Amino acid sequence: MKFTVLERLTVLQLLPRKGNLTTLRIVRDLERELSFSEEEHAALQFRKEGDVTAWQAGQVLDKEIEFGPVAIGLVKDALAEMDKAGTLQISLLDLCEKVGYEGPDDECSA
Numbered sequence: 001m002k003f004t005v006l007e008r009l010t011v012l013q014l015l016p017r018k019g020n021l022t023t024l025r026i027v028r029d030l031e032r033e034l035s036f037s038e039e040e041h042a043a044l045q046f047r048k049e050g051d052v053t054a055w056q057a058g059q060v061l062d063k064e065i066e067f068g069p070v071a072i073g074l075v076k077d078a079l080a081e082m083d084k085a086g087t088l089q090i091s092l093l094d095l096c097e098k099v100g101y102e103g104p105d106d107e108c109s110a
Helices: 007-016 019-032 038-044 067-085 090-099
Strands: 048-049 051-055
Touching: 007 019, 007 067, 007 090, 019 067, 067 090
Parallel strands: none
Antiparallel strands: 048 051
């Protein structure tokens, strides 16, 4: 799947910080794939604008990142939690569709 800069940042925020050993290894590997190289970081010129992270748009192409079934499940579970809490935002709709999240009953529980 191809991920935009915004989607990469979003998924990095959604990944769990706790779990079992195998899940945490998958999270670590996924973080490496989603993270930005030195070249990307320099081109994007990340900066804080209040509570928001901003960057130089159009400087980095979408990145192809392979998600296995457990990784997809982790993202879908995080989206399901937000959905149940009523905190899912319109900005996440494309990500929901990209990972195949269909609603709060779509939990994968990795």
